[in-house]
Amino acid sequence: DAGITQSPRHKVTETGTPVTLRCHQTENHRYMYWYRQDPGHGLRLIHYSYGVKDTDKGEVSDGYSVSRSKTEDFLLTLESATSSQTSVYFCAISESGRISSGNTIYFGEGSWLTVV
């Protein structure tokens, strides 16, 4: 299994409070991602990072921010949590590589967030 640790694994928070999810990797991979998964929508990309301090938006980035100050850590922050952000959040990593390597993506075990 890829060395990916997500924390917290489960969290219940109140509407309007800030929440930070952490993803830690031990693989020294360049790329890191945050996805959310909801019934009827599948996995959707929130933000991703292609290096330290280099991040970009995915398809559902509104209401989320990210930071990557070290190769191994990628933080996802909900500045003011809303009920629509109740979801399962998955962190993923991949290494950069030549096209011939067809580099793969590996996922963490998920963080369950409930906003009440």
Place this chain on the structure above:
Amino acid sequence: DAKTTQPTSMDCAEGRAANLPCNHSTISGNEYVYWYRQIHSQGPQYIIHGLKNNETNEMASLIITEDRKSSTLILPHATLRDTAVYYCIVRDYGQNFVFGPGTRLSVLP
């Protein structure tokens, strides 16, 4: 948008081969075909990927048609633990992984 089409669900008898199809008729020359699966409540798990040639590893085999417009993932001897949602993804280097709804495979005893 997902570039693949998969059946919504499939059943397979335990011990038999599970053949999961995927259509990717608009695939370009540099795009790889990836397969992942997600067992209930877990993170998606990498299975296999390929470009043109058929591929095999300890988990599965990937058969890609000569025109590359479709592929089949084969689990040679399905077990109950293979019950999961299987995702077929096509992706070029530098692109993000886009997951569609996948195929829900039920392995029946």
